[in-house]
Amino acid sequence: MIELILAEKLKMAVQELYQQQIDDKQIQIQETKKEFDGDFTIVVFPFVRLAKKSPEQTAQQIGDFLLHSTEEISDFNVVKGFLNLVISSDFWLTYLKNQENIKKIGFKEPTSESQTILVEYSSPNTNKPLHLGHIRNNLLGYSVAKILKAAGNKVYKTNIVNDRGIHICKSMLAWQKWGNNITPESANKKGDHLVGDYYVLFDKEYKKEINALVATGMDEDIAKKEAPLLKEAQEMLRKWEAEDSEVRELWKTMNDWVYKGFDVTYKKLGVDFDKIYYESDTFKLGKTEVMRSLKENTLYQKEDNSVWADLTNEGLDHKLLLRSDGTAVYMTQDIGTAILRHNDYKFNNHVYVVGNEQDYHFKVLKILLKKLGYNWADNLFHLSYGMVELPEGKMKSREGKVVDADDLIDKMVKTATEMSKELGKLNEMDANEAEKINYTTALGALKYFILKVDPRKTILFNPKESIDFNGNTGPFIQYTYARIQSLLRKAKEQNISYSAKLNIDITDKEKNLIKLIYKFEQVVQEAAQKYSPALISNFTYELAREFNQFYHDTKVLVESDNNKKEFKLTLSDTIGQVIKNAFSLLGIDVPNRM
């Protein structure tokens, strides 16, 4: 890496010129800003004191030294305390030429030293269909897994399905009461949507009961607990845990409807998993662990038989782990799941892609696991992402205030289709192929829209404004890729074969493009370190924008100098491959034409 060479030479320079040792922390090598000449910039302010000279003089001195001692440096200039180094064209051309396997450009293969990383994402509840918030989760999880893998780790994607609990009992109860044996087939509706309808219905009826009780003079908080529907749902959960056959039967039937629906949505989104865990399988281990710790007095039991952890020493509250009726809560099963997974994979690192509303939950989970004696809990990492909000606020499934995942995807496809029709892009193509491309573009727009934002930040989504297809968008980058492929097809038609060249003059723009290709691998590493697909998005956008400018001012195929023409084709081809690879990390496909 050229930056490392520069850093070493800089150390030598300071040693030679000022007889001082410097450590890595003082070394600041950054890319030179566009408005200045150069490729890399050394910030010399930290050395001014050692040099006992002005920043300009110091920079000049170090620059002189580096120019003479480093073959990669062809020139330098000084602006205030900034030493701008120019790297020779030769270096960049050689770099491009040395890319032998461009299909894998930027990606690292796992080795025996590689870390095993689990990425948990999706984690759906089986009582309602997926909405835009889940889309963000799924896209983030899938992308982070891809990025970690590309950075050289062994990665397994897992999904814990929250298939048991009071929430699913609510849907079941409502269906039992008011469903008249309706099925997805008879209703001609996706199973997850059908079950979701009954979840909403439960809430509606539940609220009616609360209001009725409040009208009799009962306090609202008490009414919430005393409403007969809730009591029935709780009774159903007890029966479920006692393995009552009738309840289990209904539970299995309705969950299967939901899974069928989820599979369709997952497929549309292009996400998948290496292993699916079910809470109904893991909660028992959680309960066993809790009971064990209770015996060991790490936990305590109240008079009503509920089991608690005292976390006041950690500055937190008391946390419930088993209800007074003995049933498990969310935390109980998550303890079980974590232990099971550690047994299964012996992971070095376990990333949980879960919304930031659960920050407290994961803080507690780690503490509890350590209390139970599992020191690997330190290796759990909660990738806490921001919510997707609507202009009127948070999405709420119970109240039906959501942007449904399936609806949104369909709408995007419709918009993409209209757009390509309007632009007359796919007119000569057969309908099947055109449909495929519209789909690719639609999902590219949606995925990029979500993933370009820093995961930690809240996303505001306005359903009234459609997601853009122009500017800093997925389709913009897909379009760039398609144009490159078109260029390469034309070259092929003209029987031009090409390879990278040395010893030619290249423009600044071309050098910048090679620099961006060079940077890709580092961007992947950084994205892996920060769990941030947004870094990949931003990088790819910059690359596409730079390429479009190059494409606009240079005509590749009419270039008279054959060496230059071949270089430009190689450059374009490589950039196309970088775009493709980068987008694959976001789970976005690139079309050969659009």
Place this chain on the structure above:
RNA sequence: GGCCUCAUAGUUCAAGGGAUAGAACAAGAGUUUCCUAAACUCUAGAUUCAGGUUCGAGUCCUGGUGAGGCUACCA
């Protein structure tokens, strides 16, 4: 009340303590006898407020204001 996030053009997003705070959309003005105009070029427009640390702060610290989240025998 306590704890945790966040705050940048009209809007949606960028900016590892470093140079003149970048883009896109929207607004306005242009570019097609030329490899795809879903492109390219130009104009106008922003760091919530008050302090502090630093040679240097959008970035770090303190406080104020505003928004969101958590603080459930929901998940």
